[in-house]
Amino acid sequence: MKLVEELGERKIIDIILGCLDPMPNMPVLFGDDVSAVDLGRGRLAVIKTDMLVGKTDVPPGMSLWHAARKAVVMNISDLAAKGVKPTAILASIGVPRGLTDKDIEQIGKGLNEGAREYGAYVLGGDTNETSDLVISCTAFGVCERRYLMRRSGARPGDLVAVTGLFGKTSSGLKILLEDFPVPQKIGKELVNAVLKPRARLKEGLVLAQTRAVTASIDSSDGLAWSLHEISRASNVGFLLDQLPVAQEAKEFAKIHNLDPVELSLYGGEEYELLVTVKPRLWEEAEEALKRVEASLIKIGVVTKEKALTLRMREKALPIETRGWEHFKTARLEK
Amino acid sequence: MKLVEELGERKIIDIILGCLDPMPNMPVLFGDDVSAVDLGRGRLAVIKTDMLVGKTDVPPGMSLWHAARKAVVMNISDLAAKGVKPTAILASIGVPRGLTDKDIEQIGKGLNEGAREYGAYVLGGDTNETSDLVISCTAFGVCERRYLMRRSGARPGDLVAVTGLFGKTSSGLKILLEDFPVPQKIGKELVNAVLKPRARLKEGLVLAQTRAVTASIDSSDGLAWSLHEISRASNVGFLLDQLPVAQEAKEFAKIHNLDPVELSLYGGEEYELLVTVKPRLWEEAEEALKRVEASLIKIGVVTKEKALTLRMREKALPIETRGWEHFKTARLEK
Numbered sequence: 001m002k003l004v005e006e007l008g009e010r011k012i013i014d015i016i017l018g019c020l021d022p023m024p025n026m027p028v029l030f031g032d033d034v035s036a037v038d039l040g041r042g043r044l045a046v047i048k049t050d051m052l053v054g055k056t057d058v059p060p061g062m063s064l065w066h067a068a069r070k071a072v073v074m075n076i077s078d079l080a081a082k083g084v085k086p087t088a089i090l091a092s093i094g095v096p097r098g099l100t101d102k103d104i105e106q107i108g109k110g111l112n113e114g115a116r117e118y119g120a121y122v123l124g125g126d127t128n129e130t131s132d133l134v135i136s137c138t139a140f141g142v143c144e145r146r147y148l149m150r151r152s153g154a155r156p157g158d159l160v161a162v163t164g165l166f167g168k169t170s171s172g173l174k175i176l177l178e179d180f181p182v183p184q185k186i187g188k189e190l191v192n193a194v195l196k197p198r199a200r201l202k203e204g205l206v207l208a209q210t211r212a213v214t215a216s217i218d219s220s221d222g223l224a225w226s227l228h229e230i231s232r233a234s235n236v237g238f239l240l241d242q243l244p245v246a247q248e249a250k251e252f253a254k255i256h257n258l259d260p261v262e263l264s265l266y267g268g269e270e271y272e273l274l275v276t277v278k279p280r281l282w283e284e285a286e287e288a289l290k291r292v293e294a295s296l297i298k299i300g301v302v303t304k305e306k307a308l309t310l311r312m313r314e315k316a317l318p319i320e321t322r323g324w325e326h327f328k329t330a331r332l333e334k
Numbered sequence: 335m336k337l338v339e340e341l342g343e344r345k346i347i348d349i350i351l352g353c354l355d356p357m358p359n360m361p362v363l364f365g366d367d368v369s370a371v372d373l374g375r376g377r378l379a380v381i382k383t384d385m386l387v388g389k390t391d392v393p394p395g396m397s398l399w400h401a402a403r404k405a406v407v408m409n410i411s412d413l414a415a416k417g418v419k420p421t422a423i424l425a426s427i428g429v430p431r432g433l434t435d436k437d438i439e440q441i442g443k444g445l446n447e448g449a450r451e452y453g454a455y456v457l458g459g460d461t462n463e464t465s466d467l468v469i470s471c472t473a474f475g476v477c478e479r480r481y482l483m484r485r486s487g488a489r490p491g492d493l494v495a496v497t498g499l500f501g502k503t504s505s506g507l508k509i510l511l512e513d514f515p516v517p518q519k520i521g522k523e524l525v526n527a528v529l530k531p532r533a534r535l536k537e538g539l540v541l542a543q544t545r546a547v548t549a550s551i552d553s554s555d556g557l558a559w560s561l562h563e564i565s566r567a568s569n570v571g572f573l574l575d576q577l578p579v580a581q582e583a584k585e586f587a588k589i590h591n592l593d594p595v596e597l598s599l600y601g602g603e604e605y606e607l608l609v610t611v612k613p614r615l616w617e618e619a620e621e622a623l624k625r626v627e628a629s630l631i632k633i634g635v636v637t638k639e640k641a642l643t644l645r646m647r648e649k650a651l652p653i654e655t656r657g658w659e660h661f662k663t664a665r666l667e668k
C-alpha cells in the first residue's frame with residue numbers, strides 16, 4: 001500500500017481511470033482536457049469539471065472574488081483549448097465556518113464575473129460545509145464534432161505555437177508565496193497574472209474554425225508539462241527554437257538572478273494555449289488570430305522522434321517532465 | 335455581518351443567487367433540482383452538480399466505496415426527479431493525505447458502480463488535495479423539453495404521491511450516528527438504506543412519459559422539506575391523509591419509543607420521488623409504474639390554501655419546514 005502523498009496526482013487519476021468502464025464510442029478519450037457526449041447530428045456536449053481548493057490553489061493576496069472567478073476561468077480555459085464556447089457554469093461550493101455573508105457575496109460575484117466575461121452564465125450549484133474553501137466548477141458547451149481540438153492529433157512537421165508570453169505567473173507566485181521583492185512597475189502585472197488569469201477563449205474558438213490545428217491544450221500545468229501531454233497523446237516529440245518570455249518576467253528574472261527559461265517552462269496556472277498547426281494552414285491560422293486582435297507565436301516544430309528539446313543559442317536543452325502536481329510537496333518528475 | 339454558521343445553507347444560496355445574472359430564457363429556473371440549457375429542436379441538456387463531504391455526509395460505517403457511489407447516486411436522483419436519463423458523470427475529488435492507493439481504488443469502483451447501476455458512465459474529472467474527503471459529482475443527460483418535470487406545476491386538486499416508504503434512513507442514521515441498538519433482522523435494512531441509497535430513475539423516467547405529473551422533486555432533504563419546496567415553487571398547499579412508513583421504521587420507532595411520523599417527515603438522505611399528479615391521469619401513472627415493477631402511493635391532495643397539513647386519526651398536524659441544513663448544527667426552521 002502507498003499513501004496518496006507518495007503517489008501524486010497523475011497516479012491517483014490512473015488508479016481511478018482503471019476502475020471505470022469506458023463508454024462505448026466515447027467522443028473524447030480519458031485523459032483529454034474535457035469530456036464529451038454525442039448529441040447526434042454531428043454535435044457534442046462538452047463538459048469539464050475542476051476544483052479549486054483554498055489551501056493549494058489560493059495564494060496569499062488572492063481575494064475570495066479572485067478565487068471564485070479563477071475557479072470558473074480555469075474550467076473555461078479547458079473548453080477554450082478544445083475550441084468550445086462555454087454556455088453554462090455550475091458551481092459546487094464548500095464553505096468553511098468563519099466566513100461571513102460578505103465573503104459569500106464576494107464568491108457569488110466572482111463566479112458571475114468569471115462566467116460573464118466569456119459570455120457564459122452560472123446556472124446553479126450547491127453549497128456545503130467543508131474545512132477548506134472548495135469551489136468545484138463545471139463548464140458546459142456544445143460544439144460541432146469536426147471542430148473539436150484534441151490532444152492527440154499532432155503530426156511530425158506540424159508547427160508548434162502558443163497564444164502568448166510565458167513566465168509571468170511563476171514570477172507572480174514567487175512574489176506572493178515567497179515574498180520576492182519587486183519594483184512596483186512590473187510587480188502589478190506579474191501578480192495580476194496570478195490573481196486574474198485569462199482564458200484564451202476567442203483564440204481557441206477562432207483556431208478551431210480554421211481547422212488548422214492538429215492538437216491543442218492549455219498550459220495550466222506549465223508549458224513543459226503541456227508539451228509532454230501532447231507528446232504522449234500524439235506520440236510525437238518537439239524541437240523548440242524559441243521560448244516567448246514576457247518582458248516583465250525577464251526583468252524579474254534579472255533582478256533575482258533567476259533563469260527565465262525555468263520560469264517559463266516549468267510554471268503553471270498559466271492559461272495560454274499550446275497548439276500544433278498544419279504548416280500549409282499556418283498563415284491562415286495566424287491571420288485568423290490577428291482578426292480577433294490576438295497573436296499566434298511560433299515556437300518550434302513537431303518531430304517524429306519523441307524527445308522534447310529546446311534549442312537556444314546553439315545549445316540543446318532537454319525539456320523535462322516537470323510541472324505542478326498536487327499531493328507532492330514540490331514539482332517532481334513523472 | 336453574519337457568519338455562515340448563523341446564515342444556514344438556504345440563505346447562503348440566496349446570497350449567491352442574488353449575485354448572478356440570469357441567463358435569458360432559462361429553461362429551468364434557479365432553485366429547481368437541476369439546471370438546463372436549450373439544445374434546440376425541443377431538447378434540453380440537463381446538468382446537476384452536488385458535493386459529498388466526508389465530515390457531514392459520511393456517517394461511521396460508510397466505506398469509501400459507499401461514499402463514492404452515493405456521491406453519484408444523489409446527483410442521479412435529481413435527474414430522476416426531473417424525468418431525465420443520466421448519460422455522463424464527472425467527478426471532482428478532494429483527497430485528504432493519509433488515504434492509500436487501495437482507498438483510491440475503492441473510490442474509483444464506487445463511482446463506476448453508482449453510474450453503471452443507472453446506465454451512465456463516468457467520463458472524467460480531476461483530483462485535488464483537501465483536508466476533508468470531497469467528492470463533487472456532475473450528472474449530465476438530455477431530455478425532451480416537454481417531458482421535463484419541474485417543481486413548479488402543482489395545481490389545487492392534483493393528487494400527491496410518493497414512490498416508496500419513508501423512515502428507514504432516519505432510523506439508520508440513528509443507528510450509525512447515535513448507536514441506537516437494533517435487532518439484526520431490521521437493522522441491516524435500515525442501515526443499508528443509508529449506506530446504499532437508490533435513485534428512483536426508472537420511476538422518474540416512466541412518470542415523465544405519462545405527462546401525468548405536474549410537479550416533482552426527490553426527498554433528499556426529507557419529505558417535509560420537499561413538500562415545502564413544491565409548495566413554494568407552485569404556490570399551493572398540501573393536505574396529506576396518510577404517510578407511508580416502512581415496516582422496519584415502524585418497528586424501530588416502537589422499540590425506541592420514537593414517533594414514526596417524525597422519522598418519516600423530517601428525515602433526509604432519502605431518495606424517493608414526491609410528485610403531484612393530474613387526477614384524470616392518476617390511473618395511467620399508477621399503471622405505468624406497475625409495468626416497471628414499481629409503485630405509486632397516494633398520500634394526499636394539493637390545496638389552494640398554502641398550509642401543509644397531515645390529517646391522521648381525526649387529528650390535523652401542521653407539516654413543519656424542517657429538514658437537514660448544512661452549517662446549522664441541528665435541523666432548524668427556515
